[in-house]
Amino acid sequence: MLTEHELTDRKLKILHAIIKTYLDTGEPVGSRTISKYTDLNLSSATIRNEMADLEELGYIIQPHTSAGRIPSDKGYRLYVDMLMEEKEQELTEMQEQMLQKADKMEQLLKQAAKVLASNTNYATMVSTPMGNANKIKFIQLSMVDEEQIIAVIVLGGNVIKNKIINLEEPLSNENLLKLNMLLNTTLNGMPIEEINLGLIARLKEQAGIHSEVIGNVLDAVADVIQIDEDMQIYTSGTTNIFKYPELSDKQSAQDIISAFEEKQQLTELVTQTLAQEDNTGIQVYIGDETPVQNMKDCSVVTATYELGDGMKGTIGIIGPKRMDYEHVLKSMKRLQSELDQMFHKKE
């Protein structure tokens, strides 16, 4: 029986070669190929012996008796972990593509997803940043016309909410001013969690006949608490999966695409990513490791980017297990630092 320890340097080199070749071709790779295209100068027979060992150790798999070997999830994992340790690279062209249309954040993120997709040939997603929007920074009611007023609420992180409120009975300018005073003095700087029933009752009492307005404003505030609702996810290049036969059969394609359409499932990915963040903020899920069940035949690479004030968002790349991890990780790091940079510059 072989043990973990027996992963000699040579075996490692062979494994590496197998994976690299497989990433390229998507076909099982045989002993002869390795023997020829490696500088190890070993015959195919020797390679075969080593491959038998590697299979026993669980790093590669033989799809059927007379086929070459393909990497197992464990093999990919080893490979990726090795890559992750590598030092950073310099960043280059992607930058200018991004800057073209960097006027609005929303646009920017859409653009980022698109660039990343066309850059990698995989499916991508980008979530809008969130978190930390838990303090009320500013509230203002304004009269739009005789029948309605608008409530604008600015939260920490400059998240803006507004709500149109229909008046049941006219409201004088004077009273509006009073309400504004009341709301601001009471709520400004207050964490959302602290708004409870007692506070609401007190506010309504003080508002007198206009308590209905207060109720509406607080409703708007309540909306904000369900953070999910405010997180948008932009996707791009979904159809790239058709480029990889192993994901193009009806069932897989359907699974993956519906996960992309009902962004619900992707939010799961986002929260996971934000939770587990390590030092680099980059994570790789291979096969079953993924939090999204619909993508169990894929590999998913995610990264976190930060806005200045603690708001965080997520970037994701979804592709076949045999994705070009090297390229993907590089692109990821690049985009990540670009977004970081861009947002810090702007704030």
Next chain:
Amino acid sequence: MLTEHELTDRKLKILHAIIKTYLDTGEPVGSRTISKYTDLNLSSATIRNEMADLEELGYIIQPHTSAGRIPSDKGYRLYVDMLMEEKEQELTEMQEQMLQKADKMEQLLKQAAKVLASNTNYATMVSTPMGNANKIKFIQLSMVDEEQIIAVIVLGGNVIKNKIINLEEPLSNENLLKLNMLLNTTLNGMPIEEINLGLIARLKEQAGIHSEVIGNVLDAVADVIQIDEDMQIYTSGTTNIFKYPELSDKQSAQDIISAFEEKQQLTELVTQTLAQEDNTGIQVYIGDETPVQNMKDCSVVTATYELGDGMKGTIGIIGPKRMDYEHVLKSMKRLQSELDQMFHKKE
């Protein structure tokens, strides 16, 4: 040579039977089938003769020599036109499914797309209503903190825009008041089209040292003019297309799905629909008739719904040419009137 006139009653019945059967099965239908499952009491041979005629007239097509016939686009068209003339039906269950979560419009529309998709087994889209947002109803600048103010702009149809503006130098409350006065007196009720360079220059002049703020506010206004940007499109059931073999091959699937992802292409559909609206507001595009090239192998059914104040949105169903037009048209009308009703009730 046969002419349009020779479409006898019998031929019509046979055509009808062919189409109905084909809608069900998706397989070419032969003379024998029609002979057996129709109350015409004709032998398959007779049917064959008639079918030959129908083919010459262009209503049906023979995919290959020894196959049955399938409807041509022209055949579908005739069929649909006949259906369109039918009188309305009563509306029923769909309603309650909708009402569950009808709190926010956005939610409601997403829900509508979903219900429609699960109801028909086709892919669906719903656009948020737009149009008419061309008058400025109200503008308000408010101080958020020492460094930034927020501009809120309400347009006709209660479209709300906001923009955070960073101040280069402090702004007194007094001056803020002045700016508000200036903006409101000048811009209130003004159609967006009328804001031109001359007006902007004049405003900036009057704003004095704070002209930069005015510029920013007008930028926000300018954003609104590109209406597209504000129109959201929700899709659902994209993967339903995999239920229809004729749309599941890689190329078709890719085309259709990418049209659904890059909503850009769907906006084209929306604008077309809104433009050509006839009395019912329902349109059917068969095959090449569609405005979206990526869907040339599909049929697309669209409908318009209205909000009280002239805002209009679009619903769309995308499926195979052999879609169940009867059911789809019925569902469409139902949803359409429900949305109409719902929004009118709410406003």
Next chain:
DNA sequence: GTTAGCACTCTTTAATTTCGAGTGCTAACA
């Protein structure tokens, strides 16, 4: 005008064959 009948066409499906890539194992070699 309608129908039965038959030869013919063409697709679909299954069965069969062929081909080749790749393996495992053994025996010889350095």
Next chain:
DNA sequence: TGTTAGCACTCGAAATTAAAGAGTGCTAAC
């Protein structure tokens, strides 16, 4: 002891062939 050549064997993929069926068009009879 590790490496290599060689060979029989396996198994999937692709090509070939065969058989089955559905449906047609046409002719001749009713």
